[in-house]
Amino acid sequence: MIGKFIKSAGWPRIIIAAFLLGLFIAAPFVGVNIYTSFNNTLVRFGMNGIMVLAMIPMVQAGCGLNFGLPLGIIAGLLGATLSIELNTQILEWLVKFGTQYKYLSFLSQEFVTAYRQPIGFASAIIIAIPIAAVLGWFYGKLLNRVKGDEMMIATYVGFSSVSFMCIAWLLLPYKHPTMVWGYAGRGLRTTISVEGYWLRILNDALAIDVNEHLRIPTGMLIFFAVTAVIVWIFMRTKTGTALTAVGSNPEFARASGVNVDRMRTISVVMSTILGAVGIIVYEQSFGFIQLYMGPFYMALPAVASILLGGASVNKASILNVIIGTFLFQGILTMTPSVFNSVFQTDMSEVIRLIVSNGMILYALTRKVRA
Amino acid sequence: MDNNNNQPLLRLEHIGKEYYGNRVLSDISFEINPGEIIGLVGENGAGKSTLLNILFGNSVIHSTGGYDGNIYLDEKLVHFTTPHQALAAGIGMVHQEFSLIPGFSATENILLNREVLNGSLMSYVFSERVSTLDRSEMHKRALTAINTLGVNISPDMLVNEMPVGYKQFIEIAREIDRKNTRILFLDEPTAVLTESEAEILLSALKKLARSGIAIIFISHRLSEIKELCSRILVLRDGKLITDQKSEDLTLRQIASLMVGRESLRKEEKLIEDIPEQPVEIGDINETLDLGQKPKKKKKKKPALKVEHLWVDMPGETVRDVSFEVMRGEIFGIGGLAGHGKLGIPNGIMGLYPAGGKVRLFGKRLTLNRPRVALNRKMAFVSEDRRGVGLLLDEPLDWNITFTAMQNQGRFLLGIPYIFQVRNEFAMAKEAQKFIDALGIKCTGTSQKAGELSGGNQQKVCLAKAFVLQPDILLICEPTRGIDIGAKTLVLDTLKEYNKEHGTTIIITSSELEELRSVCNRVAIVDEGRIAGVLPASSSAEDFGMLMMGQNSNFVGGEEVNTNEKEGENIA
């Protein structure tokens, strides 16, 4: 019984889960506030959850782990920066629509001003999604041509798009004073604060203060839940079912009249869009938009999380996402606080490297069905 | 080429083999003398490859419990557990698939892992592997081996630039170069050769035999066997049926020995419930109507008409095939493995690149589009159950309903083209219906298909096809890899389905007897072409002759005559 459990869960997961449990048990004894830890874990769970969710479509469609997540993140960054750049225009347009069309008449000046922040956040997402869809479509076409090598190529597509965007961030004609370098008057800054736009817009929505250390970011968790439900429903549609079959056995799917390449492209588009939305949610909580090399290594934690949650290179579920993100973020938050108290040193970076990459290695070296 | 030595080179005593309680080989005894060429013939599944695997020490044999009986080499008992032991003892093997390194030259391939090395100090300090290769000596040796074969191939030619025939010679040259090779097994070496290449090969083999090497030659081309071999062994159902001088056997006799007659009797019980009629090709429709639903009577049109079909299916190439299948008929496609019989249904269903004309109820079918084929109400059960037929990691209800869901929009909730979610309740209900109807042994509709036994998996594949409510059902190898009880069940299910729904069924199978027991007519495919179409009641040896590529002997109504010969004793 126990043997079977260990076999199905895999040693690394059990070790890591036990490690996290140990950290939580040890925390009170070394003077770490359990509420603060839990609070941090929850917040980081909400921040990262959607990016982990972005792994599901591609894994299910047999495209492997999406190491090319930075591509989606770039779309998200474009959405975020454009929403700030165009903030005033967008608000003006909305008011104009409100006066033009009767059924939009609720869009009064007062209304728009009052809901400036949610509108900004929504516009970031609405701008990001089509960009992500287009990028994802090309990316999907590319991956269809390189079947069998998706993961390595995805990694480098991610890297090269990030470094390409580094050039673009410098050259794109952004003008907004809070975003461009003050002295040159052009070129985006490396980090851009979203304060005054949509800082913590989800975190603070409906937030529940349990005590001074624990504040449940209800809005963000609900947002994650809604996204998860959308993914869940999508995987149950006719397309989602076909997509899963493609990942499970492409030959079967082909013999059943499914267009395998099309399904794979759809999964990549889905994954890229989720990555874009994910980074915007991350930024609203984090408070800053990180440009340039910021998105560089963002795929690895997401990949590691879903694997930690029990997914394999070709099967993943929402439950894997929830468990994995919680475990991974839990370790990231608990390790520094506990280790700091015990050893007076922060080992979280090293632990993160070993845990996340060890987990990916473990998944890659598992025997797959031929 | 009589035995000029006192002791045989290789002697087999009562060799037998069982795979998981399934006896595939029993009591095989024969001997080979130096310089002798022996022809080994038999249908697919007669036990040829198992026998080769035993003699060559393949790990499959060892890992499934070894074999019975004894093998003597030079009258010394040997027992090979790895191919390397067999090689070391002087047994060479040329496989059907090429085992050559494509980017290497002929020389490098002939001497693969037997390279001539320059001695050096390094090799004493470390290992032999750090010595450099003696290229000129290697070149010489390769040339000698190639010359022994009597062909003209440059030793420096790269294998991937060679015509297929050359590759075969390189394979053989590799075995010849092995200094100690005394017995050579050749498994269908002429299958990929042109006629002139095959002739060169045969004369090369004769030359080799004169130098004292014993050869065991497997081929489906009986004329070749008869020309080359001094003795012929016929295997059938894992038994050695005949061991005779080739002069004493006619082609027809070999064919009939291979296909067998005692098994036919056993089969006749199975055939009982099919109306057995002397069928003539001309008025097949009338004959068929006796066994089918009366309402189909007026239809004279064929359900499926195939003209000059070619299919590019690896290992099962179809070159030029034309045939007709009548409405409500059960049509069989038989032939040896690798000759293209599997390519026909796979090509019609659009799974492999294909060309030619296929008409379905008079209307042209677009090839190369599985979706179109499915929408035209054809259903397909693949021979590759685990590779193509099933989603092993998904539950049974998925497996059974998926194709219907994707192509016919069933088992879905919502608005078509806009938003449709799968109806898991309906899926499970449909799956359960078939689980009950076909008696699929499982824990429930949510069990994963990969966890079922072969027979039950096959039933799931059938269910998947039945759910589509097809007009034409194409089934490949319906009984491959499943136990006897399940076999009968599967075949009975097919017959019943045909009776109840009037569905036209095309069965492709390597097991001729099975085809003859279920089908109305059987087409035999040989080297990518149809060798002939016979009524199921035709004699076994007629089928055998077709399979052996002897269709030239068949003209006109000869097949009717052969029916009368049935029961005659050949020996």
Add this chain to the structure above:
Amino acid sequence: MIRKFFDIVANNAVPAIFILISAFAIPLSGFSASYLVQELLTRIGRNSFLILSLLIPIMAGMGLNFGMVLGAMAGQIGLLFICDWGVVGIPGMVLACLIGTPIAIVLGIFCGHILNRAKGREMVTSYILGFFINGVYQMVVLYLMGWVIPITNPTLLLSRGYGVRNAVSLMGIRGVLDNLLPTVIAGTEGAKQFLNVNGANTYLLLQIPCLDGAIRLPLATFIIIALFCAFIIWFRKTKLGQDMRAIGQDQGVSHSSGIPVNRTRIIAIVISTVLACYGQIIYLQNMGTLNTYNSHDQAGMFSIAALLIGGASVSRASIANVFVGVILFHLMFIVAPMAGKNLIGEAQIGEYFRVFVSYGIIALALVLHAWKRNREREAARRSMRGDK
């Protein structure tokens, strides 16, 4: 015919693009020829050895060995120890190699076993393995050194008493190999000036009249690299090399002909890792400082990019690819920031451009390789059709 043309283009597209880029960027940068040559010679000496270490796994069909960073880390550990013990000069380098070798062998064997478990996706696995071992390396260097592993030299350690500093000066061995056989190539004028400054005896001088400056040539390093090239040429001719080529093309056939496939693959990775360890030591003796936590990371990426720019692919690489690659890659590396500055007025653009090119070129090479392989698979299938 068209296929052939496609192949030629596909095989040489990358170097051709780079020659074009350089042709535009060199004049834009405004660097003098002698400056460029000097820089290139230095960089060839610095990087070639690392890049050469990639060749053997490619021969064995294991793709680009992203796991070479394992060797680089082993070399760095060796260097940290000699710094601590104060061993300087050539003996220091040799000692660093001696310490690094067993570590590299162990890591190489580990890497080989892991890769044998992940056949068909060696590259992504070795890539992640690099990160994983990087975590272990950081654990050792940042926490265990000075605590469990004795480090006596306080200048190496962080102020808290354990863990190695981010930047370690390698003054003791800086340039010792490069200047072992000091050589200068110079024009007549340049030679005079050079001798005035440096004195006459210490330098081997090659005079080429048409040059205007003086160029230092790291002769000893070049000799080591030449020896390494000779080693690779010899290695290809050995039985082991032949076996690796066979395995690289078809593991199944190799196995059935009796070649120990998995063992040979491990040997290939071990050789590569050990050589990468030496390569990193040579690289760092030229640089003179060790970025404890970054040097190895960059070593892997830049070496692979350079090799690919030289026209190598995932399955085929030659010594010529190494040198063409190192020249083209570093030419771009030198001129890109200046060219960017002169063109758009922003040096940063050039910096980002070269990073983009490094990654983009790896992505492009991987895509071309996978694409070509899938096309060939298709063609092989078609050839089986025979006469239709």
